[in-house]
Amino acid sequence: TGSVYVFRTSDGGATYGQVAKLTASDAAGDKFGYSVAVVDGATIVVGAPNGEAAYVFRTTDGGATYDEIAKLTPSDGAAGFFGGSVALAGGTVVVGAYADDDGSFLSAKTKSGSAYVFRTSDGGATYGEVAKLTASDAAKDDYFGYSVAIDGATIVVGAYYYGSNNWKGSTYVFQTSDGGATYGQVAKLTASDAVAGDYFGWSVAVDGATIVVGAPNGEAAYVFRTTDGGATYDQLAKLTASDAAEGDRF
Template sequence: MKKKVLFTLALIVSTVFFTLKAQNWNEIINATASDTAADDWFGYSVAIDGDYAIVGAPYNDDASLNSGSAYIFVRSGGSWIEQVKLTASDAAANDQFGRSVAIDGDYAIVGAYYNDDNGSGSGSAYVFMRSGGSWTEQAKLTASDAAVNMFSVSVAIDGDYAIIGALINDDSW
């Protein structure tokens, strides 16, 4: 147990930004959320696109125990500044919103793979859209054949396309 706590504090509570200059990667900031706590697992998932980055904290307890959250950071000059904290509109205990994250342009997608709307552990993914400095939830995605499959264990987005992984999908069994 003590080893787990040390791991959490050392690796999960902050997110380190790097930049490439003259063929060398240099640390530019060690970021934390404005309200992070050790057991939030801030930095469990990360993604970056241009001047925007998203960081997942799947064990954040703001809405309920382990409901999760994700943070959007924006680059301003040489700094990364927290712009907004995202949570699911229907957040519930143990959803782990923020377990997977992706960002592309004005869109971000956040996985909540223990969301149980379509059965225990069926999972879901939330799409957010940026307008100016605001991010608004646009859609909640679930699998058409949802079951206990941890839909959204991984997420990616590019333009008008999103792809969502399901860890325990048994369609081909």
């Protein structure tokens, strides 16, 4: 079934105490808690991929209690580990479904993957699906949506299994220019020194103009940045551990 625990500090981080335990209102055996995201200290999103759902919780009393306010599911009924990854920024929620068999041009059981975007315009009372994101070059077993991140108008989606069975991986950047009504792919990121099996895109993060992509089998993380509003992204750095050892999956 699964559960999520919420801890808060009231002394600047010196100590933390548990304030809530979150569970889904309607499901068992759904892997609730497989993924979590939190924003502004008041809203939490929890993925439950075996139930093909993500749940939104909110507190209105400073964290003393949390109420389930929405259950998010894909409008097309896709069964593809929806909820395996979640991200949250403002009133927008992104939910990955990396095992989604999307694309009519592909055969059944493709696991090309997808990510869904939901928005609220009434302070979280309701959420509606506004977009389904897929890779412009989607292929079998890409696992697009294994990782997701959002900041402002930018959504980043990892596809760590991309690469015609060499699993080098890739990451895709989407942006909205109309307040979230629509999203378009603006970039595809790959490692400059990619080798087979890197799993580039296993994890992703975005902050403003900067994107970080993890490649655990390559024992590295890559930093990309845009200086033209997202039209192009350049790789700025490759990060590795100073004391790296084989198998660390840094």
